[in-house]
Amino acid sequence: EAGVAQSPRYKIIEKRQSVAFWCNPISGHATLYWYQQILGQGPKLLIQFQNNGVVDDSQLPKDRFSAERLKGVDSTLKIQPAKLEDSAVYLCASSGKRETIEPLHFGNGTRLTVT
């Protein structure tokens, strides 16, 4: 089975610029997550989707971050404007169903450097 696809793999931008990341989950997976992983730390959940609805976005900095999952499949995460502290790896993950406990499958991530 194909895994979670993310692009781009790397992105370097200057502060105050905008950036967008794309994720395509495993086929049939209803739940999609975006995590932020700062160097030396564990992944931090930014937003969780169930199909195309938001389940949890309590830790998403909504003044600069936005995410959408149109049609309940692909998702994009946007940062506008970026700050230096946004430098991190952005991981997308998916799992089958919210009702059952299933492991998360992670993509390879997008490494963002803000200069």
Add this chain to the structure above:
Amino acid sequence: GENVEQHPSTLSVQEGDSAVIKCTYSDSASNYFPWYKQELGKRPQLIIDIRSNVGEKKDQRIAVTLNKTAKHFSLHITETQPEDSAVYFCAPRNTGKLIFGQGTTLQVKP
């Protein structure tokens, strides 16, 4: 909110020795307890998980034990090998949300 702590933060062992990493959580409603392994520059990958109706689970050299009363679970790796060197994360889950610990860096010396 949920508080998750891992101990130790770093662990160095000789090849062939055992390694144990402990994860303590605060939310008594947590019902799923996975461990993820992340090699340098790679994505986290599930290595073993346990559900709240089971106290222990083993898969070859890896095992996880759960103490729900004390709210902690542990990862046990026996006969460690250099390829076990990585960062290990616990991620107790409640109502669909995984909260990751800060990670334990395991170094296995040949």
